[in-house]
Amino acid sequence: MSEAPRSDLIETLVSLAKQRGFVYPSSEIYGGINALYDFGPLGTRLRRNIRNRWWRAMVELRDDIEPIETSIIMNPQVWVASGHVGGFSDPLVDCTGTCRKRWREDHLAAERTERGKDPEVRACPECDGPLGEPRQFNLMFRTFLGPVEEAAATVYLRPETAQGMFVNFQNVVNSTRRRLPFGIAQNGRSFRNEISPGNYIFRLREFEQMEMEYFCEPGTDDGLFEYWCAERHRWYIEDLGVRTVNLRLRPHEKDELAHYAKAANDVEYLFPFGWSELEGIANRTDFDLSAHQKHSGRDLSFYDQAANRRFVPYVIEPAAGVDRIFITLLCDAYDEEEVRGETRVVLRLHPDVAPFQVAVLPLSKKPELSELARSVEHDLRSRFATEYDETQSIGRRYRRQDEIGTPLAVTIDFDSLEDRAATIRERDGMTQVRVPLEGLPAALGEQLDACRARALDRAQGS
Numbered sequence: 001m002s003e004a005p006r007s008d009l010i011e012t013l014v015s016l017a018k019q020r021g022f023v024y025p026s027s028e029i030y031g032g033i034n035a036l037y038d039f040g041p042l043g044t045r046l047r048r049n050i051r052n053r054w055w056r057a058m059v060e061l062r063d064d065i066e067p068i069e070t071s072i073i074m075n076p077q078v079w080v081a082s083g084h085v086g087g088f089s090d091p092l093v094d095c096t097g098t099c100r101k102r103w104r105e106d107h108l109a110a111e112r113t114e115r116g117k118d119p120e121v122r123a124c125p126e127c128d129g130p131l132g133e134p135r136q137f138n139l140m141f142r143t144f145l146g147p148v149e150e151a152a153a154t155v156y157l158r159p160e161t162a163q164g165m166f167v168n169f170q171n172v173v174n175s176t177r178r179r180l181p182f183g184i185a186q187n188g189r190s191f192r193n194e195i196s197p198g199n200y201i202f203r204l205r206e207f208e209q210m211e212m213e214y215f216c217e218p219g220t221d222d223g224l225f226e227y228w229c230a231e232r233h234r235w236y237i238e239d240l241g242v243r244t245v246n247l248r249l250r251p252h253e254k255d256e257l258a259h260y261a262k263a264a265n266d267v268e269y270l271f272p273f274g275w276s277e278l279e280g281i282a283n284r285t286d287f288d289l290s291a292h293q294k295h296s297g298r299d300l301s302f303y304d305q306a307a308n309r310r311f312v313p314y315v316i317e318p319a320a321g322v323d324r325i326f327i328t329l330l331c332d333a334y335d336e337e338e339v340r341g342e343t344r345v346v347l348r349l350h351p352d353v354a355p356f357q358v359a360v361l362p363l364s365k366k367p368e369l370s371e372l373a374r375s376v377e378h379d380l381r382s383r384f385a386t387e388y389d390e391t392q393s394i395g396r397r398y399r400r401q402d403e404i405g406t407p408l409a410v411t412i413d414f415d416s417l418e419d420r421a422a423t424i425r426e427r428d429g430m431t432q433v434r435v436p437l438e439g440l441p442a443a444l445g446e447q448l449d450a451c452r453a454r455a456l457d458r459a460q461g462s
């Protein structure tokens, strides 16, 4: 059974994220700007850890995937060939009643349900006013290359990173001498002028993707599609610690499939606003390479020497979003519990995604304690993501570390000056152990392994 998420969880997280430095509204001093956000000191660390976990699983631990970084602005013909210029659009409807808001036609029912209104009625979700006829609205941001603002100089900010991999397929084959099957992976910013962005950082106009195109021989694609669906689902649970009960793999219905896809599954998370997509895994067949081959006039086929056969490879694509994983981790990790009559807020983040793994806290600001604590923290930096904090009472500092998800805290007290030992406090159970300073790195390493095992137990629901 899935857990029913708290309906006010997003508001709680918006406030915690702002206060603690995870997420700020973009250009806030000017009143912000819709569907754009900045990431603060902790949010930046959390995002980097998400990317690193993906990079480790998709590139470092594999011998069949090459990384690439391609430009955000590409030759506009790329987007003509891919179908984005002609068809990357959503149906837009205007409210012609009092509020005059714009909606996505295909989101009307969900927007009405969210506001407690009858989803069957075709009327404005906000003011119940009449709606105009739907118009197609292209989601790509346009700009001009060079000083002259004319149609011939129009270029686009990429709406996905995938096309950078397709147009470089032949370059990667030639420069790496790769044989099929193999993948090309890329992480970077993408831009979509979404009609109805929202749900905090779930639907943004500037966001970050982590995509991989896995090129294979036609006929092997069905098996590889199944493999990548299982592998990507596993990654959320084992590498990020997301709870299985809140995660599902949902196959697309036939009428929902994108025109280029033979099959598609979404990895979805149960947010307070309902089940929503974190990652899409699609069998894109040879659609993209064939389209680019046709439009560019370049040969994008692959020559299989062993079989003496030339063909256009099929592609399996797992495409994930950093921002959606970010909000998933906050939702999934957030917990409140009663401790000695007070509410303790804990982010039960996996130790490999938490902004800090170890906080070093001197019991007081006395110079001799600060000096020892600073040198301990300095020595731990090369092995762990550490933070030093000597402000406020020790109790409040523990609370802060719990709230930002730091799995371990090392406290240096007056006894430490005599016995050269420190106390390790663990976030989830709040247990404490005393260890000699010289054995601290090893003890912290062991404790982090125990935290990883607990994160897996929690994710698997045992």
Ligand code: ATP
Binding pocket: 160, 192, 194, 201, 202, 203, 204, 205, 206, 207, 208, 209, 277, 278, 279, 280, 319, 320, 321, 322, 323, 324
């Ligand atoms: P949706 O149906 O929610 O609009 P999509 O199916 O168009 O998403 P894809 O084109 O498959 O999304 O993009 C792959 C991934 O990129 C998504 O699973 C999501 O994690 C991320 N993503 C796409 N659009 C956005 C957005 N506007 N804001 C944040 N992340 C996004």
